[in-house]
Amino acid sequence: MEVRASTLREVVEAVRTYPRLRPKGGGTKPALSAPRAGEVSLSLGGLSGILEYAPEEFVFTAWAGTPIAEVEEALKAHGQYLPFHPPLRAQGATLGGTVAAGLSGPLRHRYGGLRDFLLGVRFVDGEGRVVRGGGKVVKNAAGFPFHRLLVGSLGAFGILVELSFKVFPFPRATRTLRATLPSRESALALLERLRLLPLELLALDLVPPATLEARLGGFPQSVAARLEGLKALLAQEGAQTEVLEEDEAYWEGVRDLRFLEGSPIWVKVPAKPQKVAQLEALPLGPRRYLDGGEVLYAGLDGEGLEALRRAGLPHLVLKGAEDPLYPPPPEAFFAKLKEALDPKGRFPLG
Amino acid sequence: MGFLEELKALLPGKVLTQEAALAPYESDALTAYRKRPLAVVLPEGKEEVVAVVRLCHRHGVPFVARGSGTSLSGGSLPVEGGIVLALNRMNRILRLDPKARIAVVEPGVVNLEVSRQAAPFGLYYAPDPSSQPVSTLGGNVAFNSGGAHCLKYGMTANHVLGLEVVTPEGEVVRLGGESLEGVGPDLHGFFVGTEGLLGVAVEITLRLLPKPEAYHTLLAAYESLEQAGNAVSLVIRRGLLPGAMEIMDRLAIEAAEKAVQAGYPQAEALLIVELEGPKEEVAEEALVLGEVIRESGAYAVRVAQSEAERQAIWKGRKAAFSAVGRLSPDYLVQDGVVPRSRLGEALKEIQRLSQAFGLRVANVFHAGDGNLHPLVLYDGKKPGELERAEALAGEILRLCVRLGGSLTGEHGIGVEKKAYMPEMFAPEDLLTMERVKRALDPKGLANRGKVLPEVVHGG
Numbered sequence: 001m002e003v004r005a006s007t008l009r010e011v012v013e014a015v016r017t018y019p020r021l022r023p024k025g026g027g028t029k030p031a032l033s034a035p036r037a038g039e040v041s042l043s044l045g046g047l048s049g050i051l052e053y054a055p056e057e058f059v060f061t062a063w064a065g066t067p068i069a070e071v072e073e074a075l076k077a078h079g080q081y082l083p084f085h086p087p088l089r090a091q092g093a094t095l096g097g098t099v100a101a102g103l104s105g106p107l108r109h110r111y112g113g114l115r116d117f118l119l120g121v122r123f124v125d126g127e128g129r130v131v132r133g134g135g136k137v138v139k140n141a142a143g144f145p146f147h148r149l150l151v152g153s154l155g156a157f158g159i160l161v162e163l164s165f166k167v168f169p170f171p172r173a174t175r176t177l178r179a180t181l182p183s184r185e186s187a188l189a190l191l192e193r194l195r196l197l198p199l200e201l202l203a204l205d206l207v208p209p210a211t212l213e214a215r216l217g218g219f220p221q222s223v224a225a226r227l228e229g230l231k232a233l234l235a236q237e238g239a240q241t242e243v244l245e246e247d248e249a250y251w252e253g254v255r256d257l258r259f260l261e262g263s264p265i266w267v268k269v270p271a272k273p274q275k276v277a278q279l280e281a282l283p284l285g286p287r288r289y290l291d292g293g294e295v296l297y298a299g300l301d302g303e304g305l306e307a308l309r310r311a312g313l314p315h316l317v318l319k320g321a322e323d324p325l326y327p328p329p330p331e332a333f334f335a336k337l338k339e340a341l342d343p344k345g346r347f348p349l350g
Numbered sequence: 351m352g353f354l355e356e357l358k359a360l361l362p363g364k365v366l367t368q369e370a371a372l373a374p375y376e377s378d379a380l381t382a383y384r385k386r387p388l389a390v391v392l393p394e395g396k397e398e399v400v401a402v403v404r405l406c407h408r409h410g411v412p413f414v415a416r417g418s419g420t421s422l423s424g425g426s427l428p429v430e431g432g433i434v435l436a437l438n439r440m441n442r443i444l445r446l447d448p449k450a451r452i453a454v455v456e457p458g459v460v461n462l463e464v465s466r467q468a469a470p471f472g473l474y475y476a477p478d479p480s481s482q483p484v485s486t487l488g489g490n491v492a493f494n495s496g497g498a499h500c501l502k503y504g505m506t507a508n509h510v511l512g513l514e515v516v517t518p519e520g521e522v523v524r525l526g527g528e529s530l531e532g533v534g535p536d537l538h539g540f541f542v543g544t545e546g547l548l549g550v551a552v553e554i555t556l557r558l559l560p561k562p563e564a565y566h567t568l569l570a571a572y573e574s575l576e577q578a579g580n581a582v583s584l585v586i587r588r589g590l591l592p593g594a595m596e597i598m599d600r601l602a603i604e605a606a607e608k609a610v611q612a613g614y615p616q617a618e619a620l621l622i623v624e625l626e627g628p629k630e631e632v633a634e635e636a637l638v639l640g641e642v643i644r645e646s647g648a649y650a651v652r653v654a655q656s657e658a659e660r661q662a663i664w665k666g667r668k669a670a671f672s673a674v675g676r677l678s679p680d681y682l683v684q685d686g687v688v689p690r691s692r693l694g695e696a697l698k699e700i701q702r703l704s705q706a707f708g709l710r711v712a713n714v715f716h717a718g719d720g721n722l723h724p725l726v727l728y729d730g731k732k733p734g735e736l737e738r739a740e741a742l743a744g745e746i747l748r749l750c751v752r753l754g755g756s757l758t759g760e761h762g763i764g765v766e767k768k769a770y771m772p773e774m775f776a777p778e779d780l781l782t783m784e785r786v787k788r789a790l791d792p793k794g795l796a797n798r799g800k801v802l803p804e805v806v807h808g809g
Contacts, residue, residue, distance in 0.1 A: 054689065054691065056583060057689050058501070059689075104531065108530075108531075112504060113531060115507075115508065115536055116504045116508040125782065129778050131779055132775065132776065132779045135687075135756045135774075136689075136754060137689055138719050138720070139500045139501070139505065139716070139719035139720065140758070140759060141494045141495075141496065141759060141760055141761070142757045142758045142763060142767075142774055142775075143771065143775055143783060144540070144543075144544055144782075144786060144801075145494070145507065145542070145544070148507060148536050148539035149535055150535070151536040152532065152534055152535055168591060169590075195449075195560075196471060196473065196560055198472070198562055198627075198628065199628065200562075200627050200628055218628075218634070219634035221630070222630035222634045226630055268531070270527055270529035270531045270532050270533060271531075272450055273450075291530060294529050294530040294531055295529065295531035314532070314533050316533035325534050326533075329535055329537065330523045330524060330525065332521040332523040333523045334535065334537060336789040337537075337540075337789065340782070340786045341782070
């Protein structure tokens with residue numbers, strides 16, 4: 001069964017009416033939004049639109065069901081963007097779904113991920129109460145930061161209704177360099193080296209087995225000069241380099257996880273360059289390490305998922321499996337927060 | 351055996367109970383509030399913290415964790431009949447892994463020490479509260495401390511990747527991890543900024559960043575605060591993203607000049623803008639910044655030509671708080687936030703309030719973040735002046751909330767601002783905070799009496 005809510009009041013009503021609810025935005029992460037037995041799907045696609053946007057403040061507030069694409073169009077008109085680069089934009093991802101899933105794309109490398117840009121929320125807790133956390137200014141330390149609690153919460157504590165984000169100016173020019181190395185070891189060594197340099201790359205990805213992709217942004221002349229510098233550095237390290245022509249379109253494809261299409265199961269795995277060797281020993285399909293190796297998005301099958309679990313590696317399934325989160329959140333802290341915010345267990349998780 | 355005897359048996363030689371030994375812990379940097387604790391405990395490792403918290407839980411004794419006591423909001427004020435967990439001896443950097451770009455630290459490590467240790471690898475720890483040579487990371491985590499660089503780099507919460515926490519019931523729990531990305535609810539992110547009400551952080555995993563390649567630091571003098579404020583808006587409108595933008599008013603400039611002779615020009619307002627990044631990028635941004643500052647009506651502009659000149663510009667700004675102490679026997683530091691575009695309006699109103707209350711107010715602020723620091727000058731020896739100063743400070747906080755901002759940008763609510771929480775949050779929001787507090791701390795022992803106002807009306 002599916003219920004639609006397009007106002008705050010309808011969300012409150014739905015929470016008070018149905019004993020088990022699973023929120024859904026654009027439905028782009030079906031492992032998180034598809035209702036299980038006994039659950040009602042609460043569709044929030046209608047709870048959409050930008051409420052406030054002050055370009056000069058670098059801040060906007062929007063309803064949770066607002067598509068990322070709509071937000072980015074509005075920001076683009078003022079030369080701004082969401083620096084955490086939410087994935088699955090073209091497929092219809094919404095702000096609320098992105099926050100609940102806790103997802104960031106390749107451009108997170110420059111300024112940080114979703115958790116660094118969410119300033120405040122309003123949500124409806126498990127008792128139908130409307131609660132606010134955080135605020136609408138770029139700096140704020142007042143009260144318990146419920147907005148951060150909801151990042152990656154998979155809807156466990158409440159239904160997101162309204163969100164405020166910090167945004168930044170988008171660089172005037174961007175260029176992308178692809179570097180191919182002779183072996184995984186050499187690619188990893190170079191990745192680790194680049195991570196320590198003050199290059200301020202917009203994105204730095206490792207594409208197994210041995211390719212690095214780096215995106216630069218800034219003033220056109222500066223980008224051109226830095227591109228040459230980076231090329232020389234990479235060549236010195238024994239890399240074959242090429243400049244990608246379709247810079248913008250290429251990264252849009254990456255952020256939309258197009259490299260996972262065709263894989264039955266999609267996962268996000270927190271990583272580190274030091275963990276890459278262990279991960280690469282598992283039977284994973286198409287994959288890519290984003291943000292200098294800090295996060296892996298991989299396509300896999302049942303065997304790969306089983307291998308991840310056996311290795312005890314934390315991960316989140318976006319698509320293709322019923323049980324999306326491993327491991328479950330720590331009992332001593334999570335269970336008590338759940339008790340405070342969703343005492344009747346109306347929402348997913350726990 | 352009573353509580354104190356058990357405590358002394360648990361941590362022999364690390365429990366202070368003598369009057370003279372307790373006195374330094376009676377207050378933090380908000381010295382207007384004082385409370386004598388029952389005892390001060392000096393644990394040297396996390397097992398000792400766990401043992402003490404469990405003992406407190408068993409006996410129902412409240413505890414306050416503290417580091418260097420630099421809180422300006424009374425956040426580490428002791429609770430009567432309770433103990434203070436002084437964590438300064440837990441000051442080891444447990445692991446500094448440059449390849450992973452992380453540092454794992456104990457809560458008593460001083461903020462600046464992390465950057466010092468990371469410097470040989472070209473890395474640093476970005477959050478830089480003005481207290482960074484003294485304040486500890488445990489306190490930075492509790493208050494989600496900020497500093498001059500929050501617009502671009504975020505606050506402490508953005509730089510904490512993982513925590514080991516002792517809950518108020520004495521359970522030990524790991525939140526987060528070592529990656530920039532996690533899965534599941536951001537519990538460590540939630541813990542940061544809860545001001546010690548939900549437990550004690552005993553181990554903190556921090557992200558480190560590569561130190562910027564180049565800086566461009568500019569000082570501009572204006573005939574009015576409003577002009578300086580407008581210049582900040584102009585910088586943003588041109589699409590620049592400086593690492594820091596700071597403003598000082600005449601009173602703050604004079605105080606800083608007297609204290610450290612930074613060589614600042616005479617002005618109604620000074621603006622400091624610092625660009626940082628790859629040198630080619632900074633060079634181009636500097637051209638745009640130069641134009642903007644010319645358009646903004648600055649009558650004197652100075653650009654640091656060397657690291658020494660850059661440090662000289664920052665020296666005055668960083669000394670401003672303590673320097674104001676030269677102008678007045680006492681002062682209160684406020685910490686409200688307003689949307690950047692309403693800075694001018696806020697400053698005008700603060701001036702009016704200052705006249706109405708008959709107290710001087712010096713202004714130093716993180717203009718890029720809209721984070722005001724009005725320093726309300728008073729003389730504690732004159733009857734009624736502290737109360738008047740507090741009332742004026744309260745009006746400033748109300749003003750910030752009215753303009754769409756926040757009660758605190760980096761100092762926390764503590765005891766000082768809890769009465770103003772209902773100005774910013776609805777009863778339902780505050781009740782939810784209370785429910786969370788009760789769920790994790792049913793006996794109400796961890797930093798009792800902070801953040802949450804006693805009376806939440808309605809609901």
